[in-house]
Amino acid sequence: MSSSAEIVHELPMRWADLDSLKHVNNVVYVDYATEVRSLLVEDGLLDDRGVSSMSVRYARPMLLSRHPVVVTSLIDGDKLTQQICSDRDGERTVYCKLVTTLGTPIPQDRSAVETDPLPSRIRRSDIDASGAVSLIKTFELFQEGRVLFISNHLGGLKAGQFVVGTVGVDFHSPIAWRREPYESRSWVSRVGAGSLTIESELSDGDALLARGTTFLVGFDLAAQKSRAFSAEERAVFDGLKSAR
Structure with missing residues (x-):
């Protein structure tokens, strides 16, 4: 299943998402991406397959905010590429990029x-x-x-x-x-x-x-x-x- 269009979801941030440096904990980015992947499956946009690998690239620290976390997704066959962002006043900042390979x-x-x-x-x-x-x-x-x-x-x-x-x-x-x-x-x-x-x-x-x-x-x-x-x-x- 593939989609050339960017799919956008918003998630709330929690205090518990932060680490000792008051940045979003590295593992929490995986949580954000996994939550959205489940929503994509639920909406019929993504096959409910297992994950064979995932890579996470951190761009900059993300601080606590009342604004929602923006997760963008692009589906290309067995590759799901997601970005964890903030979107304020029309300006998007990318904090993390995740690439998930679906398969056995x-x-x-x-x-x-x-x-x-x-x-x-x-x-x-x-x-x-x-x-x-x-x-x-x-x-x-x-x-x-x-x-x-x-x-x-x-x-x-x-x-x-x-x-x-x-x-x-x-x-x-x-x-x-x-x-x-x-x-x-x-x-x-x-x-x-x-x-x-x-x-x-x-x-x-x-x-x-x-x-x-x-x-x-x-x-x-x-x-x-x-x-x-x-x-x-x-x-x-x-x-x-x-x-x-």
């Missing part, structure tokens, strides 16, 4: 990467109507794993020194609720002058459940702009890359 997830083995696994525990509230962890909560699990990985290895970093530029998640197998935790693995795969890439996997033994890729950018909180890494930071990141 393909089972795959986890990577043979030597890194210490962390437990990833599932809550009953993570489960959706299908009986598996929802797409939104899967992004949240990756965010939790990434925060733990950074705090374990990069404890000297302060809040606001980095921002998430892009997150991508590939889904490979449903994640069911159980008492025993799954395994979360993260490692640094690339270090640039002012950015780095963290790869993450959620797995059950050798079976890969989902894979995430996060592109982090150095950030100057006072100036509200990107920054280059210091020599000390690069040395730490390079050490993590080689120690994986």
Whole structure:
């Protein structure tokens, strides 16, 4: 199913959507997009298929507002492209772009990467109507794993020194609720002058459940702009890359 016309929805913002920096939490953008995708299915504009992957590109922080969140959607076959925006006085500002690929997830083995696994525990509230962890909560699990990985290895970093530029998640197998935790693995795969890439996997033994890729950018909180890494930071990141 395809549509060349832009479809626009408006959603209310909530206080609970904000993070500690008073920006809309990264996972909440996925919530906005998923809510609108459900509306598109309900209106018969989109097939009710599974999701095989989703990428999220953050353009700028979104602050709390009484104005509605504007979500635009373009449907092109199995691709759904959405933008999270504000629209005030006829001027549209884009905060986030999401591309969802519809289809059946393909089972795959986890990577043979030597890194210490962390437990990833599932809550009953993570489960959706299908009986598996929802797409939104899967992004949240990756965010939790990434925060733990950074705090374990990069404890000297302060809040606001980095921002998430892009997150991508590939889904490979449903994640069911159980008492025993799954395994979360993260490692640094690339270090640039002012950015780095963290790869993450959620797995059950050798079976890969989902894979995430996060592109982090150095950030100057006072100036509200990107920054280059210091020599000390690069040395730490390079050490993590080689120690994986």
